[in-house]
Amino acid sequence: MTPEISSSRAKNASVALIHNWPLTLLSGALLPLLVALGIWQIQRGGEKAAIEATINQRLSSQPVSPQNLDQLRRYTPLRLSGYYTGDYRLLDNRTRNGRVGYELLQVFVSDGQRWLINRGWLPAPGERSRLPEVTWPRAAKIITGFLYPVSATETPGAAHGQRIQQLDRQIAVSLDLAQLQWTVRLSADSDTALVTDWQLLNSRPQRHYAYAAQWFAMAAALVLLWLFAATRIVQLSRRNNDNNNDNRGTPS
Incomplete structure (x- = not known):
């Protein structure tokens, strides 16, 4: 067989390999x-x-007084000594285990400074027109928690009323806080904490890895679909196997 004929057959075979x-x-x-x-x-x-x-590294450190910190950073553990006031807000539309409720944001005075403490979640009453009953200790307390930022946006009219939809700078200003950009979320072991169960990440790393596996699986499925539906690789492979079997069965 001449090289020209061999090259022509190889070209035709490669073209015929894809039929879609x-x-x-x-x-x-x-x-x-x-x-x-x-x-x-x-x-x-x-x-x-x-x-x-x-987050885990910061939360695992010992809580300290804000006066001992050079810089306030998210998730930094704090320890405050002081007392709760009657100034509080109820952060609306917060759920725990499928139940609707509020997160209680209450002012705590420590060393003459007013801090906004997120004490956690409490269930909403059956009627929308009613607000949950809020209680707090009158004596001085030591509380522990960690720093969490306040939204920098401002919602018109949000500073009025105890039920709020979002904690923003305008509400922080109305409460005369020491740090307008920060709240303190209570630790679960604080005796004034309600239901905490804080969700610090909107999605865990494992969820993204699971999504990646799904995308790669779809890519593999696409390759298989192309091989079986757009090429003649399977038919050619079967034909070659049949030819090899026939050659083995032919006596020399």
Whole structure:
């Protein structure tokens, strides 16, 4: 067989290998996208893992007085000594285990400074027109918690009324707080804490890794679909196997 004939047959075979070009082009466009989405989810998972490690590191440290800190940072554990006042707000539309309720934000005076303490969640009464009963100790207390930021936005009219939809700077100003940009979320072991169960991350790293696995699985499924629906690889493989079996059965 001449080289020209061999080259021509190889070219024809490669062209005949793909019989569905629209599906091939579509698969070629979708495959990089699916792989890129999987890689992006892995990167997001790594970012969330780094944030989670930072949170755990800060929360595991000993709580200190704010006066002993050079800089206030998110999730820094604090210890405050003082007393609660009757100034409080109820942060609306907060749920725990499927139940609707509020988060109680109450002013705590420590060393002459007013701090806004998130004491946790309490259930809403059956009627929307009623607010839950709020109690607090009258004696001086030592509380522990960690710093959590106040939203920098301002909602018109939000500073009026005990039921609020969002804690923002305007409400912090109306309460005359020492640190307008910070609240303190109580630790679960504080005796004035309600139901805490704080959700510090909107999604865990494992969720992003699971999403990445799904995207890569879809990419693998797309490759298999292309092989079976757009090419003749399966038919050619079967034909080669049949030819090899026939050759083995032919006496020399």
